[in-house]
Each structure stands twice: as structure tokens, then as C-alpha cells.
Amino acid sequence: MKMKSQSSRQYRGERLQALTVRQARFIDAIAGRILPATDAPGAVEAGAVFYIDRALAGPYPHLLSRYTRGLRALDKHAKRQFGASFEKLGDEQQDSALGDLESGKIAELPNGEAFFELLRTHVLEGVFGEPSYGGNKDMIGWKLVGFPGQQWGYPETYINKAVDLPPITWEGLPKKPGQS
Amino acid sequence: MNGSIADVCIVGVGAVGGILAKQLTSAGLKVVAFERGPALKTAEYAQRDSISYIARPDQLEGVRHEPRIFRTSTTQPGNLRYGTSPFNVLGGSMLLWTGQASRFMPGDFKVYSNEVASGLADRAGVDLRGYDVVDWPIGYDDLEPYYERFEWEFGVAGVAGMNPFAGPRRKPYPLPPLKMTARMQLFGDAAKRLGYHPFIGPAAVTSEPYRPPAPYDTRIPERPACVYCGHCNHYGCHVNAKASTLHTAIPVALQTGNLELRTNCKVANITTDDKGMATGVKYFDPNGVLQEQRARVVILSAFVFEHVRLLLLSKGNGKRFKKGLANSSGLVGKCFFGHGDMRVYGLFDNFIINGFIGSGAAAMRIDDFNGNNFDHTGLGFIRGGTVGCSGDGAPVSRMDIVPPDVRSWGKEYKEYFMRYYTRTFDIHMAPETLPRRDNCVDLDPRRRDRWGLPLPRVTFAFHANEKRMHLFLADIGERIFREAGASKVWTELPRPSPTRQCGGTRMGTDPNHSVVNGYCQSHDVPNLFIVGSSVFPTMSGYPATATISALAYRTAEYIERQRDWFH
Numbered sequence: 001m002k003m004k005s006q007s008s009r010q011y012r013g014e015r016l017q018a019l020t021v022r023q024a025r026f027i028d029a030i031a032g033r034i035l036p037a038t039d040a041p042g043a044v045e046a047g048a049v050f051y052i053d054r055a056l057a058g059p060y061p062h063l064l065s066r067y068t069r070g071l072r073a074l075d076k077h078a079k080r081q082f083g084a085s086f087e088k089l090g091d092e093q094q095d096s097a098l099g100d101l102e103s104g105k106i107a108e109l110p111n112g113e114a115f116f117e118l119l120r121t122h123v124l125e126g127v128f129g130e131p132s133y134g135g136n137k138d139m140i141g142w143k144l145v146g147f148p149g150q151q152w153g154y155p156e157t158y159i160n161k162a163v164d165l166p167p168i169t170w171e172g173l174p175k176k177p178g179q180s
Numbered sequence: 181m182n183g184s185i186a187d188v189c190i191v192g193v194g195a196v197g198g199i200l201a202k203q204l205t206s207a208g209l210k211v212v213a214f215e216r217g218p219a220l221k222t223a224e225y226a227q228r229d230s231i232s233y234i235a236r237p238d239q240l241e242g243v244r245h246e247p248r249i250f251r252t253s254t255t256q257p258g259n260l261r262y263g264t265s266p267f268n269v270l271g272g273s274m275l276l277w278t279g280q281a282s283r284f285m286p287g288d289f290k291v292y293s294n295e296v297a298s299g300l301a302d303r304a305g306v307d308l309r310g311y312d313v314v315d316w317p318i319g320y321d322d323l324e325p326y327y328e329r330f331e332w333e334f335g336v337a338g339v340a341g342m343n344p345f346a347g348p349r350r351k352p353y354p355l356p357p358l359k360m361t362a363r364m365q366l367f368g369d370a371a372k373r374l375g376y377h378p379f380i381g382p383a384a385v386t387s388e389p390y391r392p393p394a395p396y397d398t399r400i401p402e403r404p405a406c407v408y409c410g411h412c413n414h415y416g417c418h419v420n421a422k423a424s425t426l427h428t429a430i431p432v433a434l435q436t437g438n439l440e441l442r443t444n445c446k447v448a449n450i451t452t453d454d455k456g457m458a459t460g461v462k463y464f465d466p467n468g469v470l471q472e473q474r475a476r477v478v479i480l481s482a483f484v485f486e487h488v489r490l491l492l493l494s495k496g497n498g499k500r501f502k503k504g505l506a507n508s509s510g511l512v513g514k515c516f517f518g519h520g521d522m523r524v525y526g527l528f529d530n531f532i533i534n535g536f537i538g539s540g541a542a543a544m545r546i547d548d549f550n551g552n553n554f555d556h557t558g559l560g561f562i563r564g565g566t567v568g569c570s571g572d573g574a575p576v577s578r579m580d581i582v583p584p585d586v587r588s589w590g591k592e593y594k595e596y597f598m599r600y601y602t603r604t605f606d607i608h609m610a611p612e613t614l615p616r617r618d619n620c621v622d623l624d625p626r627r628r629d630r631w632g633l634p635l636p637r638v639t640f641a642f643h644a645n646e647k648r649m650h651l652f653l654a655d656i657g658e659r660i661f662r663e664a665g666a667s668k669v670w671t672e673l674p675r676p677s678p679t680r681q682c683g684g685t686r687m688g689t690d691p692n693h694s695v696v697n698g699y700c701q702s703h704d705v706p707n708l709f710i711v712g713s714s715v716f717p718t719m720s721g722y723p724a725t726a727t728i729s730a731l732a733y734r735t736a737e738y739i740e741r742q743r744d745w746f747h
Binding site: 034095141147154 | 227228229230231235236239359360361362365406407408409410411418419531532533534536537538574575576579580588589590591593594595597598601602
């Protein structure tokens with residue numbers, strides 16, 4: 001296999017570590033349906049695709065072939081059902097194709113339900129997980145739901161009261177005395 | 181101590197092993213303690229990071245090398261399961277526990293007498309065929325002084341006397357309760373209006389800075405108060421407010437000079453002599469080289485799966501232990517059980533809950549449907565479980581909790597999660613599972629760990645008594661949520677895999693029907709002790725930690741008394 005040049009792995013200003021640009025674009029299209037942008041940003045803006053890329057380059061390299069196979073089958077299904085690549089379909093058609101994947105109706109992909117579940121889980125982890133794993137850019141996911149992040153602690157328990165603290169990451173916490 | 185004989189070898193240094201090490205070294209015994217994993221610093225296990233600890237437990241150093249095989253029937257090959265309990269590092273899963281520190285109730289030790297022999301099971305209309313219900317050989321009174329020592333050495337926060345179903349106690353809790361949270365308030369008020377008896381569940385989390393006073397062990401270092409960061413269950417505590425042996429018992433044991441700690445060492449089997457006594461252990465050192473340590477007493481404190489595995493792997497010694505060590509009863513690995521992990525969920529339109537704040541163990545609970553505290557006539561099951569509020573968690577812990585009428589992705593899901601992440605909590609049940617011989621742990625015939633040892637294999641399913649109990653408790657939880665004003669309520673019945681695993685080396689008086697006696701001492705091998713939830717003859721509707729800790733103190737005292745073993 002030929003090594004790809006570094007520039008060919010550039011995607012949205014970051015270098016991909018496991019996925020191809022084409023795969024990353026495809027995953028972004030899916031991520032945009034799993035947690036779509038509305039008035040508030042969604043999974044694309046949170047950079048869920050970069051969480052997935054790092055996961056596949058790091059601890060889960062064995063899942064890359066599942067992604068490759070699964071995405072290929074989903075694209076084929078999209079072409080057969082709607083006459084175009086998944087990325088080129090409108091929102092409703094994309095949702096319909098994903099729904100077929102979710103209910104295991106894609107013939108070429110036995111156990112497609114499990115692949116959908118993997119995609120959904122990875123996308124949402126990429127939105128709501130700690131930013132150090134590649135996703136949740138600018139803590140978008142935490143701001144969406146009102147989670148103040150890895151606060152050192154809380155001065156009170158905020159009973160029936162909105163929490164007014166800006167979210168913070170572990171790395172962003174000021175070091176406390178006695179921390180080993 | 182290589183080449184020489186230790187007084188005591190301890191296998192596994194978590195909650196139980198840490199307490200045993202402290203007590204035995206303080207009595208002057210020379211102890212060599214083996215821990216499979218490393219000694220981590222606080223910053224190495226308390227990053228409070230939901231990707232590592234919730235989403236990817238299979239990647240954690242203390243988990244990844246020793247999964248177990250899980251199957252629901254003997255006809256299946258089974259799947260690999262990774263869980264943060266056991267957590268194979270110094271201090272064990274107690275680093276990641278929630279901190280629920282309830283004592284068992286007096287009736288939990290006498291299920292056979294109280295519920296089977298008494299005819300109660302018949303009146304309940306329950307079919308107990310296939311179950312193997314027995315009494316414990318010890319009772320609540322035997323453990324009461326040791327529960328007290330656990331509470332005062334580890335710093336348990338609670339309100340004595342608030343739970344009318346709790347057993348009698350000589351001393352109050354050493355610490356006042358943790359701060360009230362929204363879920364405690366909603367649950368407590370609703371349960372009270374329904375005529376139940378809500379109480380603040382005891383938590384081994386410091387509500388104030390704490391150091392044990394005399395007559396308890398004053399050598400234990402002070403710990404600061406909880407900061408309510410909300411990362412308890414499955415996470416390490418960054419301020420050490422949540423009790424663990426790593427910051428209490430283990431440093432004290434090391435200070436005595438009598439403890440030699442061998443971390444990153446994996447015990448492979450227990451050695452025996454021609455009289456059938458244990459002589460020590462064989463273990464893989466950090467370089468994977470097999471070594472031997474001789475000892476006068478061997479104690480297993482490495483949790484259910486490892487206890488069963490080590491005993492089965494230590495078979496041999498001529499014909500004597502052909503079914504496995506300490507297994508003349510044939511019961512090693514049998515009667516494995518735990519709790520069903522069962523939750524009812526509620527959403528609130530008129531109340532902000534902020535479930536991510538607080539201490540995981542700070543909960544309001546009721547015991548009105550626990551154990552034998554209610555009339556079972558005609559219910560079709562015996563026993564029950566504690567019912568309490570829970571629902572801590574960063575968004576990654578909560579993202580899969582979706583009402584049945586909401587699609588789990590897309591715009592609808594996003595709107596749901598954005599609105600309700602801060603407006604929800606769970607009612608958590610701890611339905612106990614009755615013991616059965618066909619729910620068991622053995623060795624997987626094919627799959628092995630990194631040392632080449634067979635992986636433990638679990639075969640487990642819930643049966644009629646559990647299934648009826650689950651539905652009954654779901655109804656209680658849903659009733660409390662509706663009373664509390666939840667706008668949507670739904671139940672998730674337990675997956676067929678018990679949490680808080682117990683059993684496998686049952687305690688009893690008859691060597692034909694149990695593995696260890698009331699002091700956790702093997703009937704067959706008198707200088708072998710097995711300590712932990714594996715010895716439970718039956719479960720309780722509570723988690724095990726306070727009880728295994730009490731058993732550890734009591735067993736240590738028993739071993740200390742055998743002066744002639746140590747010259």
C-alpha cells in the first residue's frame with residue numbers, strides 16, 4: 001500500500017489519522033443527521049468526526065474495517081433507493097437510508113443494526129465526551145445540554161435553579177494545592 | 181521476603197485486601213500482598229473523564245487484560261464483558277465505587293428460616309424449584325461491631341435511626357449527611373406523601389474533613405470534605421472524599437514495616453503440601469516470570485471471578501483436589517448472583533434537577549420493599565430491594581437514556597436531550613437475586629488472558645422469582661415519580677447480567693454444602709481464607725461493600741487469634 005501524502009489527509013483544517021477524506025466527509029453527513037444543527041449547533045460543528053478518527057487511529061483500529069464496509073454498504077443502498085450517493089441526498093432521504101440501516105434492512109450488511117448503533121454511539125460520544133478526545137469542540141456538546149463540565153466542585157447543589165457556571169475541562173481547571 | 185516464608189499472603193488488595201493488610205500487619209504479622217495492577221496516583225485514576233471510564237472501560241489498564249465471558253445459557257459460546265468492577269489496581273474497585281455504605285438488614289442473614297421454612301414462600305405463591313436458598317452461618321449481631329469499625333475508619337455520613345427497617349446499632353454515623361440535592365428532595369417528599377419511610381442513605385463520602393477518632397484507628401490520615409463534583413459512580417475521586425483503602429488502610433499497613441506489597445504481580449495458583457495445607461502461591465512477576473512465595477496462611481481477596489478461577493486452577497495435588505482447591509463440596513463457582521440493574525426514569529417540566537451535581541451516594545431511599553419488610557402474600561416472589569434516587573452523570577452517561585416514544589437520534593432526540601438533561605433523575609432499585617446452582621462461574625474452555633490462564637466464564641439468567649420482583653418494584657418506582665410530579669415516566673428492566681456480583685464460594689456450617697465457614701475459612705484447607713462477596717450465601721437488597729469490609733475485619737481478628745500458626 002502506498003503511503004498517502006500528508007496534504008491528502010487534511011480535512012476541515014485538521015489532519016486525519018485513520019479515515020480518508022472521503023470517509024470523513026461521509027461520516028460528517030451521517031453525524032449531521034444523528035445530531036443535526038438546528039438553531040443550535042450539532043454533531044458536525046462539534047467535530048464528532050475527529051473523535052471517531054482518533055478512536056480508530058488509537059484504541060480501536062480493528063473497527064476501521066467495519067466502518068469501511070458499513071459506509072460502503074450504506075452508500076450502495078442510498079444509490080439503489082434514491083439514485084445518488086448518501087452525501088448528495090436531502091435530509092429526509094438521508095434519514096430514510098439511516099433508518100433502513102438502523103432496522104437492519106440493508107441486504108449487503110448483515111447486522112447493520114449493530115453498525116448503526118456503533119455510529120450513533122461514536123457520534124454522540126464525539127459531541128458529549130471530553131474535548132481532549134478530539135470532539136466536543138469549544139465544549140459545544142456540554143453547552144447544548146447545560147453541563148458545566150469537569151468542575152472541581154460546586155458551592156451548592158442548585159435545587160430547582162439553573163447553573164450559571166461556564167463549562168470547563170479538566171485541563172482548564174486551575175491546579176489545586178495538594179493535587180498529586 | 182523472597183525465598184522465606186511469609187506469615188500471610190494476601191491475593192488482591194482492594195477493599196477487603198486493604199483492610200486485611202492493615203489489621204494483620206498491625207498485629208505484627210509479616211504480610212506479602214499481591215496486586216495484579218499498579219499503584220496509581222490520584223491524577224492517574226481521578227481524571228473524572230467520561231470517555232475513559234464510561235465509554236471505554238475496555239481500554240482501562242485495570243480492566244482490559246481480564247475480561248470475563250458472559251452467557252445466559254450453557255448452549256451459548258458467550259461474549260467478552262469488560263467492567264470497572266473488578267478494577268485491577270491497588271485499592272481495587274473501591275476507587276470507582278459510588279460509596280453506598282448500607283449495612284445488611286438482620287433478616288438478610290436468615291432467608292431460609294424466615295421466608296422458606298416459615299411457610300412465607302408458600303403464602304407468597306412462589307415456586308422455588310431450582311433455587312438453593314440457605315441461611316448464613318452468622319448473623320447481623322456477629323457483624324455489628326465490625327460494621328461500626330468500617331463506618332468509623334472509612335468515614336460514613338448518614339443519619340442513625342432514620343430508617344425504621346435498619347438493624348440496631350451501638351454508635352451513630354461518624355459524619356452528618358451530605359448536602360441535600362434536588363433528586364433527594366423530590367424523592368423524599370413524594371415517598372413520604374405515599375406513606376413510605378424515606379431516609380438518607382449512608383454514604384462513605386466525607387461530608388466534613390474527617391479523621392477517625394480513638395478508639396478507632398487514629399493512624400488513618402485525614403481526608404477533606406466532598407466538593408459535590410458529581411463524578412462518583414465509575415470515577416475516581418480527585419479529592420479523596422470518597423472512601424477507599426488506597427488512602428486509609430493501605431498507607432497505615434505500609435507504615436508498620438510489616439507489609440511487602442508486590443504490585444503488577446498476577447497470582448496464578450495456590451500451592452499445597454501432602455497434608456492438604458496451603459503452602460503459598462505461584463505468581464507471574466512484572467516481567468511475566470513465574471515465581472513462588474511461601475506463606476503460613478493464604479487469603480484470597482480478589483473478588484468473585486478470581487476466587488473461583490484460582491481455586492479451579494489450583495486443582496491437582498494427587499487425587500486430593502481433583503475438582504479444584506477447597507472444592508470437596510463441588511460448590512466452587514456455583515450459586516453466583518447479584519442485583520438486577522434496574523431503573524425507572526422520570527422527566528420534569530416544572531423542576532430543574534441538575535443531576536450532575538452532588539455525591540453519587542447521597543440519596544434518599546426507602547426500604548419498605550426491601551427484604552422481608554412487606555407482606556408478600558400472593559405476590560409470587562419473596563425478597564425485594566432498596567429503592568432510592570440516583571441519576572448522576574455527565575452527558576455521556578445519560579445519552580442513551582431515551583423515552584420509548586422518542587427516536588434515539590435526529591432533531592427529536594436533540595430537542596429531548598437539550599431540554600431534559602438537567603430535568604431528570606432515576607429511581608434505582610437493587611432487586612436481589614436468589615442463589616441457584618445453574619447460575620455459576622467456571623473456566624472458559626478456549627479463551628485465555630495475557631498470562632495464558634483461562635478466562636472466567638459466567639452462565640447466568642434471571643428466573644421467576646426475580647422477574648416478578650422486577651415488575652413489582654418498577655411499579656413502586658413509577659408510583660413515586662408520578663407523585664413527585666414527573667411529566668413522563670418509564671422503566672428499564674434489568675439486562676440479564678447481574679451487577680454487584682456475589683457468590684461462588686458460599687459460606688456455611690456444613691462442609692458438604694458450603695466452601696468456607698463463618699470466618700471465611702476453607703472447610704477443606706484450614707489455612708486458606710476466601711474473603712469478599714463470593715462467600716455470601718444469599719444477597720441483600722443492598723450493595724456489598726460495608727458487609728465485605730465487616731467480614732474482612734472479623735476474619736483478620738480470627739487469624740490474629742491463631743497464634744500457634746505463626747509460632
